[in-house]
Amino acid sequence: MKKQHLDKIISLCKRKGFVFPNSEIYGGLKASYDYGPLGVELKKSISELWWKEMTQSHQNIVGLDSAIMVHPDVWDASGHIANFNDPMTDNKDNKKRYRIDDLLSQQKSKVIDAICIALKIDSTNNDDIYSDIAHTLLSDGSKSDSVLEEAGVIDPFSGSIGKWTPAVQFNLMFKTDAGPSEKTGKHIYLRPETAQGIFINYLLVQNTMRLKVPFGIAQIGKAFRNEIVARNFIFRTREFEQMEMQYFVHPSKDVESMELWKEKRLDFYLNHLGINSENLKFHQHSKDALAHYAKDAYDIEYNFPFGWGEVEGIHNRTDFDLKQHENLSGKNMTYFDTKAQEKYHPFIIETSTGLNRLFLMVLCEAYFEDTENNRVVLQLPYELAPIKAVICPLVKKDGLPEKAMSVFKTLNQEFSCIYDEQGSIGKRYYRQDEAGTPFGITLDHQTLEDNSVTIRERDSMKQTRIPIDKISTFIQDNK
RNA sequence: GCGAGUGUAGCUCAGCUGGUAGAGCAUCAGCCUUCCAAGCUGAGGGUCGCGCGUUCGAAUCGCGUCACUCGCUCCA
Numbered sequence: 001m002k003k004q005h006l007d008k009i010i011s012l013c014k015r016k017g018f019v020f021p022n023s024e025i026y027g028g029l030k031a032s033y034d035y036g037p038l039g040v041e042l043k044k045s046i047s048e049l050w051w052k053e054m055t056q057s058h059q060n061i062v063g064l065d066s067a068i069m070v071h072p073d074v075w076d077a078s079g080h081i082a083n084f085n086d087p088m089t090d091n092k093d094n095k096k097r098y099r100i101d102d103l104l105s106q107q108k109s110k111v112i113d114a115i116c117i118a119l120k121i122d123s124t125n126n127d128d129i130y131s132d133i134a135h136t137l138l139s140d141g142s143k144s145d146s147v148l149e150e151a152g153v154i155d156p157f158s159g160s161i162g163k164w165t166p167a168v169q170f171n172l173m174f175k176t177d178a179g180p181s182e183k184t185g186k187h188i189y190l191r192p193e194t195a196q197g198i199f200i201n202y203l204l205v206q207n208t209m210r211l212k213v214p215f216g217i218a219q220i221g222k223a224f225r226n227e228i229v230a231r232n233f234i235f236r237t238r239e240f241e242q243m244e245m246q247y248f249v250h251p252s253k254d255v256e257s258m259e260l261w262k263e264k265r266l267d268f269y270l271n272h273l274g275i276n277s278e279n280l281k282f283h284q285h286s287k288d289a290l291a292h293y294a295k296d297a298y299d300i301e302y303n304f305p306f307g308w309g310e311v312e313g314i315h316n317r318t319d320f321d322l323k324q325h326e327n328l329s330g331k332n333m334t335y336f337d338t339k340a341q342e343k344y345h346p347f348i349i350e351t352s353t354g355l356n357r358l359f360l361m362v363l364c365e366a367y368f369e370d371t372e373n374n375r376v377v378l379q380l381p382y383e384l385a386p387i388k389a390v391i392c393p394l395v396k397k398d399g400l401p402e403k404a405m406s407v408f409k410t411l412n413q414e415f416s417c418i419y420d421e422q423g424s425i426g427k428r429y430y431r432q433d434e435a436g437t438p439f440g441i442t443l444d445h446q447t448l449e450d451n452s453v454t455i456r457e458r459d460s461m462k463q464t465r466i467p468i469d470k471i472s473t474f475i476q477d478n479k
Numbered sequence: 480g481c482g483a484g485u486g487u488a489g490c491u492c493a494g495c496u497g498g499u500a501g502a503g504c505a506u507c508a509g510c511c512u513u514c515c516a517a518g519c520u521g522a523g524g525g526u527c528g529c530g531c532g533u534u535c536g537a538a539u540c541g542c543g544u545c546a547c548u549c550g551c552u553c554c555a
Contacts, residue, residue, distance in 0.1 A: 007548070015490050015505080021546080027528055028546045080555080090480080172555080192555085227554075233547090236554080291555045306549085375516075395512050422507095426515035431505095433515095442514060454514065461515065 005305040009363055010233055012376070016435050018042065018363070019234060031230030031237045038435060039359075041386035041416070046358050047220050047243060049272050049383060054218045054245045054351075061216035061245065062209050066197025068222060069178070069188050074196050077324040079292050080173060080189075087138040087167040089148065098155075100134035100148075100167055106156050114151035137167040174224045174238075190224035194242045195350060197221075199321045202248065206335065213335055213346055214257065216247040220355070232306050234356045241355035246317075248335070248346035254295070254316050257349045262298055262314055265351050269300065269311075273358065274381040275365050279303040283310070293320040300353075302361045311361055312353035319345035366436060378436030379459055382479035388415040389439040389475065390432045396421050404443045407453070407468060411441075414472060433458055439475055 013019040017036035023029045035043055055063050075081045087100045104112060112133075116123040119136050123129050137147065148164040155162035174190040191197065198205075198217045205217050220243045230236050249257045262282065269275040285297040293315075300312040322345045326333040334343045366378045382388065391408040393400035401421050408419040418437070420428045429440050440456040447453055447468075455474055456463045466474050 010547085011490060024528095024546090026545090030546070225555095231548090293555085310554090373515080392514090394514065397512075424513065424516070424518095426513090427517075429514080430516045440515090444514075456514075463514070 005364060005367060006233060009305070009360075009367055012367070012378075012434065013039070013363070031227070032239065033234050033237065038386040042362070042380075042384060043241075043355060043359050045384045045386070046273070046362065047241075047355055050243050050268070050353070050355075050358075051218065051220065053268055053272060054216075054243075058216065060211060060214065061218055061247075062205060062211070064198055064201060064205060064217050064219045065221065066194070066201060066219065068191050068224075070191065070197065070200070072187055072189060073328055074200060074325075075173065075189055075192075077328040078193075078196050078321065079324070080192055087134040089137075089167055090165045100137060101130035103153065103156075104130040104133055107153055111151050111153055115147060115153075118147045118151065134167065172226055174226055192225050193223050193352075194219050194221045194244050195246060195317075195352065196321070198244070198246045199348075200325060202246075202322070203333065203335070206248075213337065214247060214249040214253065216245050218243075218245040220244075232304070232309070234360050235304065235306075235309060237356060242352060243355050243358075244350065244352040247349040247351070249349060250337075251319065251344060251347045254318070254347040254349060257347075258296060258298075258314065258316050261349055261351050265300060265312060265314060265353075269302075272381075273362055273365075273384070275302070275361065279365065281308070283308075291315070293317050302357075302364075304361070304364055309357070311357045312351065315350045315352070317348040317350050319347055321348065322346070370433075373461065375430050375433050377433045377458060380436035380438070382438050385436045385438050386416065387418050387432070387435060387437040389417045389441055389471075390428065390437050391417055391419050392425060392428050392440065392442045393421050394425055394442055394444040398445065399448065400443055400445075403447060407441070407443065407471075411471060415475075429456060429461075438479065441471060 010019075013036075014021075016038055018039035020034045020036055021028050022032035022034050051063070055061050072081075089098055089100050089103065104115075112129065113123065115121075115133055116129070119133065121129070121132060121136060149161060152161050153164065154160065173192050176188050176190070178186050178188040198219055202217060205211070206215065209215075220241065222239060223242050224239050227236060227238055230238060247257060247261065266280065266282075269280055270277055279302055281301050281303075283299045283301050285291075285294070285299070290297055295316040295318045297313060297315040299310040300314070301308045302311045322333040325331070326345075333345060335346050336343045362380065362384060363378070366380045368377045368379050369375075370377050389411065391404050391411065393404035404421070405419060408417055411417045418432075420431070422428070423431075425442060432440060436458075438458045440458070442454045442456065444454070451468045452465050453468055453471065454463050454465055455471065457478065464474070
């Protein structure tokens with residue numbers, strides 16, 4: 001049943017103003033979406049919850065907002081330039097695409113030798129021979145296709161020699177040029193992760209805030225990845241928002257800290273975002289699937305309509321990044337513990353989550369078809385609901401609209417409300433059920449006599465009669 | 480990336496074998512007044528994703544392209 005929900009959620013998102021396809025009047029842009037009036041509220045609520053949980057709730061975690069564009073050497077140090085500029089080739093016969101270095105590693109040595117001779121590469125004592133060939137092919141673009149084919153490079157899928165296209169580079173990072181002309185300017189990349197902004201600033205942050213290890217730096221911001229495949233609605237987009245907290249610990253405490261954060265982060269999903277534990281699980285990366293920087297890595301996965309998908313990564317990044325930056329920048333990146341008189345590179349435990357994925361997860365979790373009452377309800381936790389209450393006059397006459405409007409104006413100071421007098425009262429409730437509004441407040445003729453209203457709860461549809469001045473208290477108690 | 484499918488009003492969809500578009504819901508205005516949608520009247524809104532082609536004539540056929548969904552694949 002759950003498997004069929006994504007279409008319904010996409011439709012609801014558009015209908016109610018959560019998410020719109022971007023550039024729709026021009027036919028759309030792949031994997032690009034806009035957040036509508038309700039969507040922006042929901043997204044903001046999720047990130048605010050996260051921020052509060054990850055900064056304010058801890059004495060030793062502070063925030064940061066670093067730049068999207070940074071010195072290009074940062075990406076050299078991080079490994080993004082080296083690791084994600086892999087030359088690729090396609091087999092024209094079956095349209096399979098391969099990373100050339102991967103492809104070569106599966107070939108017999110005489111094939112490799114033939115290529116080396118053709119390209120005049122010295123293959124002796126060369127550990128990076130596959131990568132070297134790949135990059136040579138790329139720089140010699142035009143002849144790369146014939147070289148691979150003539151050497152007899154076999155397509156592992158078909159088992160026969162492929163008809164290879166010239167080497168092509170797919171850049172993970174979006175590149176642009178800073179400066180007035182392409183020639184004089186530097187290549188600038190849009191950050192593919194927010195983490196590096198934290199690493200390069202960590203000593204300044206530590207110093208200005210007088211922090212002692214262990215401490216954390218949290219950041220929310222956009223990152224950009226030129227994904228080849230982008231799918232599943234807003235699950236994987238080229239432009240996305242990360243919420244990361246990098247926790248700096250003593251190298252001997254990494255395992256312990258990892259366990260701590262795994263627990264804390266899972267709790268966030270269960271107790272703050274209202275996710276059912278059945279729909280969450282940890283997935284540990286296997287050794288060979290680990291990122292170039294990581295020692296150990298867990299994902300928190302959610303059971304989306306399209307299957308289990310990663311919503312958060314909790315990784316032990318070790319001291320890889322800090323040492324890399326130290327090597328490349330020449331600046332000392334060590335932390336000095338004055339009490340222990342010890343100087344070291346802290347290990348970094350990263351909790352990195354995708355805000356857009358949490359958004360989708362929250363919607364999937366909240367979406368409920370109440371067949372008994374023939375309605376669709378978004379059972380969002382109160383804190384996440386874009387609109388907290390709808391204020392309705394029972395009928396559009398006898399001074400009820402005026403009275404309701406004044407109640408609306410008062411309550412709207414306190415929390416986000418909406419006023420609605422259009423259509424039957426049931427219809428108005430149902431409209432808000434779909435938007436996830438937890439409370440409906442209705443004024444009727446009795447209100448004019450004793451200042452009481454009916455308050456109706458979204459999930460249970462239960463109605464209670466209370467005085468106007470108790471609305472706020474009631475909501476606080478029942479949210 | 481490969482394979483399959485879809486693309487007609489804001490949403491869900493109908494338009495069979497080619498003759499320039501309909502419904503329900505939604506929206507808006509008016510009536511009704513009723514605490515759990517779908518009562519009455521009326522209105523706005525689409526050159527049928529986009530382009531090219533075939534044809535006297537295309538939403539309907541062909542090709543291309545863009546976008547989305549599903550299955551594999553991939554995902555630092």
